[in-house]
Amino acid sequence: MAGSEFSALESLASVNWLEVIKTGAAAGTLLVAMSALKNWKRQDRAKREVEFVDSLIEATHKFTADMLAPLIYVQIAKIGMTSHVPQYNHSPLAGAVAYIKKDGGDQAKELRRVMEEAQPSVIRLRSLSTKGQVFQFPGYGDCKRAVDGMATYYDLVEALLTVLGSPSWDWNNPDVQAHLRRVVELDPDEMRKGIKAGNRAVLEFSRETYQRLYA
Incomplete structure (x- = not known):
C-alpha cells in the first residue's frame, strides 16, 4: 500500500502544474470570450430589430399623414362625378365621364402634386415591409399584409x-x-378606415416585439 501511495505521489509530482494552470486559464478565457461574443451578437441583433420597428412605426405614421390630402381629392372627385349622374339617366359611369371631360384635367394637376409629395413615404413603407422579412419576427406575416394593404391605397x-x-x-x-x-367605386371613407386598421396592426406588432425584446 505504501508503495502504491508513493507511486501516486511521484506521478502527481511529475505533472507540470504550471502548464496545466496555464492551459486551464486559456480555456477559461476562451469560454468567457465566446460567451461575450454570443451576448454581443444577441444584443446587436436586438438593437437592429428595435431600430427596424422604430423605423416602421415612423414610416407608417408618415404615410398616413401624407395620404390625407390625396384622399381629400378622391372625395372631391367622387362628389363631382356623382353630381353629374342625374343628368345622364342616373348612370354612374356616364356621370363620371362628364365630370372627367369637364374638370378632370384641373383635378388631375392638383392630385398629381399631392401624390408626388406622398410618393417617398409609400416607397419607404414598401421597402421596410420587405426588409422586415429578414428578421423573421414572430407574427410578422400579419403586420406585413397590413402594411402592404395600406400601400395599395396609394x-x-x-x-x-x-x-x-x-x-x-x-x-x-x-x-x-x-x-x-373601379375608380367610380372607390370609397375614400373605407380607404381611411383601411389605413387606420393598418396603423393598428403595426402598433400591435410593435408592442409585442418590444415586450419580447425587453422581457
Missing part, C-alpha cells in the same frame, strides 16, 4: 389620377369602362 388613388388626366380616352372601350368602374 395605387388606387394613382389609378384615379390616371383616369382624371385622360379625358380623351375611348369611353366606349370595354377595358376603359372596366378601369373607370
Whole structure:
C-alpha cells in the first residue's frame, strides 16, 4: 500500500502544474470570450430589430399623414362625378365621364402634386415591409399584409389620377369602362378606415416585439 501511495505521489509530482494552470486559464478565457461574443451578437441583433420597428412605426405614421390630402381629392372627385349622374339617366359611369371631360384635367394637376409629395413615404413603407422579412419576427406575416394593404391605397388613388388626366380616352372601350368602374367605386371613407386598421396592426406588432425584446 505504501508503495502504491508513493507511486501516486511521484506521478502527481511529475505533472507540470504550471502548464496545466496555464492551459486551464486559456480555456477559461476562451469560454468567457465566446460567451461575450454570443451576448454581443444577441444584443446587436436586438438593437437592429428595435431600430427596424422604430423605423416602421415612423414610416407608417408618415404615410398616413401624407395620404390625407390625396384622399381629400378622391372625395372631391367622387362628389363631382356623382353630381353629374342625374343628368345622364342616373348612370354612374356616364356621370363620371362628364365630370372627367369637364374638370378632370384641373383635378388631375392638383392630385398629381399631392401624390408626388406622398410618393417617398409609400416607397419607404414598401421597402421596410420587405426588409422586415429578414428578421423573421414572430407574427410578422400579419403586420406585413397590413402594411402592404395600406400601400395599395396609394395605387388606387394613382389609378384615379390616371383616369382624371385622360379625358380623351375611348369611353366606349370595354377595358376603359372596366378601369373607370373601379375608380367610380372607390370609397375614400373605407380607404381611411383601411389605413387606420393598418396603423393598428403595426402598433400591435410593435408592442409585442418590444415586450419580447425587453422581457
